[in-house]
Amino acid sequence: MHQVERAIFDLRRGLPVVITDGDTRVLVQAIEGAGEDTVSRLASHAGNTPSLVLSRHRLAALGEPEAGHLARLPLTEGAGRQRLVDLAFGFTPEVAVGCDELAGWRRSLEPTQAADRAALALMRRALLIPAALVVRVSEAQRPAVEARLEDGAWLAVRADQAEHCLEGGIGMLKRVSEARIPLADAFDCRFILFREPDGLREHVAVVIGDPGNGDAAVPLRLHSACLTGDLFGSLRCDCGEQLRNAVADIQALGGGVLLYLAQEGRGIGLANKLRAYTLQDSGLDTLDADQVLGFGEDERHYGVAVDILDALGIRRVQLLTNNPGKVSALAEGGIEVVERQALYGSLNDHNRRYLSAKSERAGHLLDAVFSADQDSNAGP
Ligand SMILES: Nc1nc2c(ncn2[C@@H]2O[C@H](COP(=O)(O)OP(=O)(O)OP(=O)(O)O)[C@@H](O)[C@H]2O)c(=O)[nH]1
């Protein structure tokens, strides 16, 4: 596991890493940070021409919804930075028309390999765009690549280990530290910090009052981080209001727990959420924008939430949410959701489209918000 975290660090810095799969060596690099000559440099290191691995969501955005899984598109050595960006996450629908790389992939019908899946898993865990430059190292170049591994210039990770990095070591969360933090809406409050075993993400359990000892259903909020909404009160979403309302509601219910989860942007990270917002400004809704970037509708996993609840001895909850996916994720994790309680922010002209996409396309239970809005617009 240790090598995987170091590899993620290198990929985020724009360095190549080597994925090993049996005897095969594959050089991998992120699109972010790729320059004009990255493709040709990788080609000379590896002795083969690189390809571009894209997620099935990106393929769907490029008009290939049947792909079903990731694909490896052949590149030409002359492919510069802009071509990579256009293919990997650009919003230029015309890129798919007459696209040589897509045509090359369709013709070759090459099966994807463990290294391709591993490369995309690393990009996702690193919160980078889920697209990867990959190139198989030729026999002739192998000694030079081994030399770079030996002198520490590059890192090698095993494909099977990298492929599983998204699971984040379930059951191995570390409870790190805690403190009493009185809040304006909940005076008797403790923050407990948990760290994932690979050290990449930290989550906070905000324990309000005394949530009991396991028999009664504990009021619980799972809140995914939203820097823009939670901290700055962004009007593009309802997160900030939901966060504050959740604390007040849990206090009013006699105490409970709010898990503040490091899942910025539904799990795609802040850098990609900002990219998604810019795409939304060109007319896409919140789900289609994420798909253009190569992500699914919702990239969050709730295994860590279940782990934290286990650590706190909580088995039965009253969940504050409008998201049926959170209810089922907890149930799958063995937590009994005895009751769901709605938790709303308010509608405004900037978040209306976002909330209606969540309601109409993602099945969030927000009808009450929209009917209250209609009533208030109907006048006296
Ligand atoms: N990718 C993406 N993420 C967004 C966008 N707007 C808000 N978010 C993120 O969406 C998440 C919202 O999280 P929550 O409020 O916990 O969850 P929810 O799925 O809306 O469900 P509720 O429990 O009903 O609030 C946060 O991580 C935000 O950063 C957007 O346009 N694109």
Ligand SMILES: [Zn+2]
């Ligand atoms: Zn938000």
